[in-house]
Amino acid sequence: MTERKPLMAGNWKMNLNHFEAMKHVQELAFSLNDKDFDAVDVAVLVPFTDLRSVQTLVQGDKLRIRYGAQDVSEHASGAYTGDISAAMLGKLDCAYVVVGHSERRQYHGETDALVAAKALAALKHGITPIVCVGEHLDVRKSGEHVAHCVEQTRGSLAGLSADQVKASVIAYEPVWAIGTGEVATPEDAQEVCAAIRAELASLFDESVAAATKILYGGSVKGANAAELMAQADIDGALVGGASLDAADFTRIIRYRDAAVAAS
């Protein structure tokens, strides 16, 4: 069976300027140790304006924290005012980029096809795309959430090869659970993550399904990370609000400690 090393990725969204970013990364680095990094991959997904400062800090201090961006252009270069290319992110040694976050889908009209094009652009430059999918509350209430997320996964990975999917991360984020304090139950999250994994097996094969990391996102905190991580198909978390608090993000990264304390 393939070992999938957990990934805890903090999506800062539009928070923290580059001074605040450096302070926050230093705080996080101070609270984590080698044992944490051996057990879990830790990443911060920061505003574009923070990237160079975070890179300098991480590389200068040889920190084991990885970093990345929250969006990328599907284009290689050219007259796309305000956009940032994957080549530019690659030059900053970004390890990850979020594509298709529900806030981009909602406020910027991003479609599955665009998300797939962005994922491909990232992969071309050796950057792992974190491809987000998830349903709105009305879809959940209609009982169509599994079919919806599977369909969105298929569309958002269109054109990626088996190896490219293995080199990607998928994040299931029910939109109704984002920033609301309304966390999906571990069983709800597992249901969709398992369906996404089954879809990878049917689109490609079992090796792709076994190798691809699937994260859960939506009101993850130190207090609920362990029960989510106990689910077979959840390989980590995409954390918004709680990642802005170094202490709570550390608790999420150390979810195993909470699991031990509860047993």
Ligand SMILES: O=C[C@H](O)COP(=O)(O)O
């Ligand atoms: O990308 C992160 C998600 O949107 C979750 O945000 P949240 O943890 O604040 O609910």
